[in-house]
Amino acid sequence: MLSRKQKLFFYKLFSLFSVVRGYNILIIVIAQYLAARYILAPKEGFMEIILDTHLLALVLASAVAIAAGYIINNFYDAEKDLINRPKKSMLDRLVSQRTKIATYFTLNFISVAIASFVSFNAFIFFSAYIFGIWFYSHKLKKIPFLGNLTSAMLAITPFFAIFIYYGNLHSVIFVHAAFLFLLILIREFIKDLENIKGDLAQNYKTIPVMYGEKVSKGLITLSASIAILVTIFLITQYDTGYMRFYFYGSIGLLIFSVLILYRANTKPQYLLLHNVLKFIIVSGVFSIPLLNIDVILNNITRVL
Structure with a gap:
């Protein structure tokens, strides 16, 4: 039997998974690999793509940056979500705002650190992407139409990192x-x-x-x-x-x-x-x- 403290830890872990929408990130990771295999580099084999450490770094950097983006978006939308999604919001609130912000900065640091393994250009790309997510969450989200356009553009941006890597335009x-x-x-x-x-x-x-x-x-x-x-x-x-x-x-x-x-x-x-x-x-x-x-x-x- 788990103790009360252990149960609370797992609840908070599940809450953090809910905040970063781990299921969405998994879909994006799968999409990036499938796009690499069947669209961007169709002549390469499965193992070549899976064992490509630079591709793996780009995918991981994307996943971590997106997770951080969900956290900062959740941070700014906390009051609104309490009205629109009361059940999910109560689950998300198991993790304090302070912890969310600390996790947000940690994930962003990890993302650019992973990207720097690939190249300086990748470092700049993900630094700009992270700034774009923050600026959208902080300012652009509340502007009609521009907020919608920016959100959609940010959602497909990680795929452009893969496009550029393969040079397939x-x-x-x-x-x-x-x-x-x-x-x-x-x-x-x-x-x-x-x-x-x-x-x-x-x-x-x-x-x-x-x-x-x-x-x-x-x-x-x-x-x-x-x-x-x-x-x-x-x-x-x-x-x-x-x-x-x-x-x-x-x-x-x-x-x-x-x-x-x-x-x-x-x-x-x-x-x-x-x-x-x-x-x-x-x-x-x-x-x-x-x-x-x-x-x-x-x-x-x-x-x-």
């Missing part, structure tokens, strides 16, 4: 990045609708607060339409292998989301739309290997 990379950016931007717009109660209480100048839900829904519709056009362009202009079926499904879900959007007016309905967007993003990560199904089949054959 083919146009298809940017089209994939544009598709992901638009999905994240739509999710950010939906989160503003979902969290409007807390934003109003804490004077966050989000799009629904400043201009109303109708304008916000219009921006979501516009972003979804652009995302669909980007998807069609991607399918028709590039070889997407069997991943094209994922893109077909994404188009269907985006259309479904827009249709549901105009009937939505409660937090549970917006949460449903939020989860649909999250599903599209996460399923997209695990669909990346479908870009080159021959690699998977060859590896299965070898095992058998």
Whole structure:
């Protein structure tokens, strides 16, 4: 049996995991490795990529910086989250604000230290990324539209570290990045609708607060339409292998989301739309290997 002190320690550990959203970071790490294998360096083998210490350093630096970003975001949004997510907020509060800040600075130091192992440019890149996350959390987040754009851009920034490392700047990379950016931007717009109660209480100048839900829904519709056009362009202009079926499904879900959007007016309905967007993003990560199904089949054959 665990003592009360031991139980409290594990509760706090779980609370910190909740604050840094470890499950999201794991998805990003998987996405970076899959992107490296199937998009950025398709000619390299699995073991070459896994054993690449510089790639590992970039992935770890990204993961640690993102974890620090979630902490500082949680620090600034503590009061708002207490209104919008009371249960999660109570769990997060098991860790004191002082501990969160100490952990935030420690993680940032670890991130740039790991990045410096790769190169001085990587050190500068992650230093700028860390500053960008802090500036967004401290200032930009409360500015309508600019805050949404910045959040979506910061979410895809770690992938550019991998793009630059491999020196693969083919146009298809940017089209994939544009598709992901638009999905994240739509999710950010939906989160503003979902969290409007807390934003109003804490004077966050989000799009629904400043201009109303109708304008916000219009921006979501516009972003979804652009995302669909980007998807069609991607399918028709590039070889997407069997991943094209994922893109077909994404188009269907985006259309479904827009249709549901105009009937939505409660937090549970917006949460449903939020989860649909999250599903599209996460399923997209695990669909990346479908870009080159021959690699998977060859590896299965070898095992058998």
